[in-house]
Amino acid sequence: MTGKVVTITSGKGGVGKTTTTANLGVALARLGQKVVLIDADIGLRNLDIVLGLENRIVYDLVDVVEGRAKLRTALIKHKSFPDLYLLPAAQTRDKTAVSPQDMIQLCNQLRPEFDFILIDCPAGIERGFRNAVAPADEVLIVTNPEVSAVRDADRIIGLLEAERKGPGRLVLNRIKPDMVRKGEMLAPDDVTDILGIKILGIVPEDENVVPSSNSGIPITLNDNSRAGKAFHNIARRLMGERVPFMSLEESGGFFKRLGRIFSGGGG
Amino acid sequence: MxxxxxxxxxxxxxxxxxxxxxxxxxxxxxxxxxxxxxxxxxxxxxxxxxxxxxxxxxxxxxxxxxxxxxxxxxxxxxxxxxxxxxxxxxxxxxxxxxVSAVPAPEPVDGLAPFNPEEEGTAGVMIRRTLRSGRTVRSAGHVVVFGDVNPGAEIQAVGDVIIWGRLRGMVHAGAHGDTNAVVCALDMTPTQLRIAGYLTTSPQDKRQKPRPEIAFIRDGHIVVEAWE
The missing domain is CATH 3.30.70.260 (ACT domain)
Known part of the structure; x- marks a missing residue:
């Protein structure tokens, strides 16, 4: 195997990098891929929480880089998916504990054993970003349909181009079809118009995402969730499949139906 | 001979x-x-x-x-x-x-002051989109073959010509040349400066984008169709 290193980044914080990383990891594992997720957000780790693996951490990324633990030992195997692993971030250190060169070496060690190595990049454009991007074969840029998030994504794409890692592909997260229809939210076309890069996936806003992240069960495991379905589709596209985009109109209809059911049921 | x-x-x-x-x-x-x-x-x-x-x-x-x-x-x-x-x-x-040939297309920060009479029409040509955070400073003219996105900045001692959409910040005539102009295929800059004058794009969504040229007339920046 020669694993592909995919870095998930955004520039702006809070747009859904960690949620995207966790869900793509789980979705790829469900599709039979051997996957390792690396949390590169040293000092602010939370990929472990979203995956429900917080209580299993013994060693972390910095322990491996500084030679206190073997890579094999530090990897945490997911309880439900034996082919899904996590290398957690250190919580008590900062980004300077690891260098871009360390990350490249680490990924080279992992490549022979995995199909996909997904790196959850910290917010920002400093050392943590450079660490996460250095080993990448491909970069996914997560953004929201908001002017500020798109602005930061644009900055990131510029930096990726300068590092010859660009331009990357876009994951447009938390889109609300109703608001787009009313012209209150940027449409996918508006976003690509500015960024000029390909969209890998569009993930609709879904209020089930927060509780699922809190409980450590990524939304893509919920077959009734459109966000979950969207992540599943993105995983298939990452594997090279051609999967048509879900229509936003259709999802609007779905939300309306769902709304009716809820309001009916709740009285 | x-x-x-x-x-x-x-x-x-x-x-x-x-x-x-x-x-x-x-x-x-x-x-x-x-x-x-x-x-x-x-x-x-x-x-x-x-x-x-x-x-x-x-x-x-x-x-x-x-x-x-x-x-x-x-x-x-x-x-x-x-x-x-x-x-x-x-x-x-x-x-x-x-160098006597045109310098590398990559812009260089901190160029020496430009003297058009000595150096002719020096300038930089950028063959891609300038993204947010990118700053281009030139002692001559600047030509961009691509878009200038919001958050990108261009400062030129001479003119600025954008063969694309201008949505970032541009300052032409940065050393005070009030004859400097700014041209773009779609002119919606965050802010536009020529010499010591400054203007912003109108808030209302424009109709159809058209090539426009901005210059100073009677102490104001005016924007007209670029023909």
């Missing part, structure tokens, strides 16, 4: 002297001396931009030609050459040195 070996052109208050690349150095300096002597009244006091093309000029040769010009009341100000030897020699004598 001489004219082919030495070309002297008046540019503003200065002279641009282009020397043949291949002719024997001693020969060409002698020729240059006699050319200047013939018209000394005309040339006296001028600042000289010397273009030697690809010829490598050693430091002692550079000193002698500088002295030659000095004696005739001319000041050697700028040396243009593609030869690193020449550029190094010019550097050693504290002369401004420039």
């Amino acid at each position: 001489q004219d082919q070996l030495i070309n002297i052109k008046g540019v503003g208050d200065g002279l641009r002297i282009t020397l043949d690349e291949a002719e024997e150095w001693s020969n060409i300096t002698a020729l240059l001396a006699s050319r200047i002597d013939q018209q000394s009244a005309f040339f006296s006091g001028a600042r000289v931009t010397l273009d030697v093309g690809a010829r490598p000029v050693r430091k002692d040769e550079m000193m002698s030609i500088k002295a030659l010009l000095d004696r005739r009341g001319l000041t050697l100000a700028v040396v243009l050459s593609d030869s690193q030897t020449t550029l190094d020699s010019a550097d050693a004598l504290d002369l401004r040195a420039n």
Whole structure:
């Protein structure tokens, strides 16, 4: 195997990098891929929480880089998916504990054993970003349909181009079809118009995402969730499949139906 | 015959002297001396931009030609050459040195002040979209073959031409040239400055994008169709 290193980044914080990383990891594992997720957000780790693996951490990324633990030992195997692993971030250190060169070496060690190595990049454009991007074969840029998030994504794409890692592909997260229809939210076309890069996936806003992240069960495991379905589709596209985009109109209809059911049921 | 070996052109208050690349150095300096002597009244006091093309000029040769010009009341100000030897020699004598060909398309920060009369129409050409966070500063004109996204900035001493959408910040005539212009295929800058004037794009969504040109008229920046 020669694993592909995919870095998930955004520039702006809070747009859904960690949620995207966790869900793509789980979705790829469900599709039979051997996957390792690396949390590169040293000092602010939370990929472990979203995956429900917080209580299993013994060693972390910095322990491996500084030679206190073997890579094999530090990897945490997911309880439900034996082919899904996590290398957690250190919580008590900062980004300077690891260098871009360390990350490249680490990924080279992992490549022979995995199909996909997904790196959850910290917010920002400093050392943590450079660490996460250095080993990448491909970069996914997560953004929201908001002017500020798109602005930061644009900055990131510029930096990726300068590092010859660009331009990357876009994951447009938390889109609300109703608001787009009313012209209150940027449409996918508006976003690509500015960024000029390909969209890998569009993930609709879904209020089930927060509780699922809190409980450590990524939304893509919920077959009734459109966000979950969207992540599943993105995983298939990452594997090279051609999967048509879900229509936003259709999802609007779905939300309306769902709304009716809820309001009916709740009285 | 001489004219082919030495070309002297008046540019503003200065002279641009282009020397043949291949002719024997001693020969060409002698020729240059006699050319200047013939018209000394005309040339006296001028600042000289010397273009030697690809010829490598050693430091002692550079000193002698500088002295030659000095004696005739001319000041050697700028040396243009593609030869690193020449550029190094010019550097050693504290002369401004420039490659004679158009510089690399990548913009360089902190260029020396631009003197259009000495350097002609220097500028940078950028063949891609400028994304947020990118700053381009040029001592000459700037041409962008792509978009200028919000959050990107261009500062040019000369004009700015965007063959694409202008949505970032542009400052043309950054050293105070009120004749500078800004052109774009779609003009919706975050902020537009020409010399000491400043304007922003109207808030209302425009109709169809059209090529426009911005310039100063009667103390205001005006934007008109670019035809």
